[in-house]
Amino acid sequence: MSPTDPSRPGRATGGTLVALTVAIVLTAAMLRAPVVAVAPVARAIGDDLGVSAGIVGLLTSIPVLCFALCAPLAVAVVRRGGPNFALTVCLAGAVLGAVIRSSGGLALALVGTAVMGLFLTIGNVVVPIIISREYPPERIHLMTGVYTSSLNIGTMSVTLATAPLATGIGWRGAILVWSGFGLAALAVWIGLRGLRGAFVPVPESGVLPGGVPSTSLFRQRSTWVLSLAFAGQAFAFYGVTAWLPTLLADQGFGGTAAGAIAAIFQVSGIAGALLTPLVTTRASVLAAVVIVAVGWLAVPLGFLFAPQLWLLWCMFGGIAQGGGLTVVFIMINALGGDERMRAGRSGMVQGVGYGVAAAGPLVLGALHESTQAWTASLLTVVAAVVLFGIAGALAAAPLRRRVLA
Secondary structure (H helix, E strand, O other): OOOOOOOOOOOOHHHHHHHHHHHHHHHHHHHHHHHOOOHHHHHHHHHHHHHHHHHHHHHHHHHHHHHHOOOOHHHHHHHHHHHHHHHHHHHHHHHHHHHHOOOEEEEEEEEHHHHHHHHHHHHHHHHHHHHHOOOHHHHHHHHHHHHHHHHHHHHHHHHHHHHEEEEHHHHHHHHHHHHHHHHHHHHHHHHHHHHHHHHHOOOOOOOEEEEEEEEEEEHOHHHHHHHHHHHHHHHHHHHHHHHHHHHHHHOOOOHHHHHHHHHHHHHHHHHHHHHHHHHHHHOOOHHHHHHHHHHHHHHHHHHHHHHHHHHHHHHHHHHHHHHHHHHHHHHHEEEEOOOOHHHHHHHHHHHHHHHOOOOOHHHHHHHHHHHHOOHHEEEEEEEHHHHHHHHHHHHHHOOOOOOOO
């Protein structure tokens, strides 16, 4: 394949780089917005469809399970179709799933959710690869932070706006409208790549530059420990996200206040995502892992020993959770390899991580219910954060500080 082939572009420059950044930001919003849009209108969905809260909860949990179970399929799509084709498929398929989800009763809602989750999984895997391929080396860490902060921005926007939208256009329209992120990203992406570059599959060769075959990821210790690090990060994030409002309510806050305080944890993640690349480029990836792990511990230990300082714990923990996701994605690229290897690493790390994450809300909730207290649940979060810190440090140890020009 010629280097000038539009399906295999070199690093983007100038205006193309700006447009690419817009496409990645919109894609990031699409990767989370349709999933979290269900929560603000869960009661309306349950009343309209005549189902329990547990069934409505499937509309949120199914995509997370897809992130884990469908990761190998996502890797296959990236390898056989190439990153450009994979991103096109991700966006088009996710929009289709969102339309199906809002088109009828419970059966279509569940089927559409599963379809959406499958295609969003492809996006989870391929976006870090595109960032590594398209941006200059000195900008990859920063762009990874922009990408992960956009995930949080999309989540925050949907959380605030879905319920008000539902009062005017109904819950189906309110959760469907967020697929506009995907349509906008797809339009920008096709404009950048052209129809041929966006829609024609280009299989990856599976060799490193110079003709050296890719090494099996199953033989790489770094990929295994990075998978464990992401498992700890994701378990803590999804567990805390699910139960923080309830924990705050048990501290005496009303429902509205508890939700608003919990939102601080999410919003602070934007700062963490943008600050982490500064640490990785000016100090080291290892330093970022240590700082993130210490910050993460503020939530479980803070609520155990000084719950009255809830604002500090939510802020520090929120910054850490945004930084934790960012540093994992930075390491997916920093550990090296060709596009085929990076795709496999991205799929393996996220498959393991999201698989463990899906159990987070269930485990913390079961511990709370069985003990009628939060101590066991918070100590479990401590264990998950320690796992992130140790495994992340082991994965980051071989990486050296990149001296920027």
